Amino acid sequence: MSQKLATEIDLPLNDGHRIPALAIGTLPPDLPQRVTAQVITAVKAGYRHIDTAWYYGTEKYVGEALKHLFAEGYKREDLFITTKVWHSFWHSPEKSLDKSLSDLGISYVDLLLQHWPVCSHGDENGLPSEPMEGDYVKYDDDPVTGTKFIDVYNAIEDIKLNTNKVKSVGISNYSIPKLKQLLPKVKKFVPAVNQIELSPHLPQKDLTDFCDQHKIIVSAYSPVGGTGAPVVKDPYVVELATKYGVEPNDITNAYHILNNRVSIPRSFNHDRIKKAIILPRLTKDELDSLYKLGEENPRRYTNDPWGYGLGFRWWDGDTLSKEFD
8 A cells, every 4th residue: 555646545435435545625715716726736636536515615616627627538437526514504415415516517426424413503505504693503403412413314325325416425523422323323324434633633543443343434634733734843744754755744644544544635735736645655653653643632623613512522612522432
């Protein structure tokens, strides 16, 4: 594996499909139009996995990139496209998907994820996407004791079962307690993927081990720690990058990919996008040392209020999660 480019690695899903281990993230910058050029650059550099979501507001720009690429001869079947159902759209997962498909200009996605295991208050079109009452999320179901989030996943399963719009289904931002609630209630398809914040500063080994036990591929967002990319400034990450003659971002991607996880970096630096396909041959000891960076003092960099009450550790501001598994 370590002799290949990161763009050449794919991982087996529990439903028989495979997922490319390196994805390009499309969470918007200040100018979301930049996503079009970002995606074109990534695909031409060898990326085959595009990670997007209705909530990001960039899918029409991803769609423009896809239209351009298809016109140049790239094939839809050679790309792996992920989208997600946002928590304010919980009542209409297929409508959310149809909106995404329309904006993307495609007939199916390779992976549909439930973005969060909560149900917030949105209208028939999922708006507002961040329904707040002061500092608090306006929910349609209690984030701690509610079970409607299970119905949402079951509805996503039905889309896979009854249509040709989805190849694989999965989840995002699921903790161990939420997984333990969901798994006994799965109709037919155990989630193929759980997309979570994960980096050497936030290893969450208990959660990744739990997913491994249930054959759920872990997909890592914020692999460099989110805004400001603090992980790439870590002295040990810099040391490894120097040793292997690569960028620190390549070390963080390798940390996940060599551990059989998906990495979803996000960059609008086109040179960096092109170079990030390198997969340095980290040793097991080096991978273990990267894990230990966050073992003693884990740091979560994204602490959205709709994550309160889900049972995640180290979630700043969360006073709802009283017990941790």
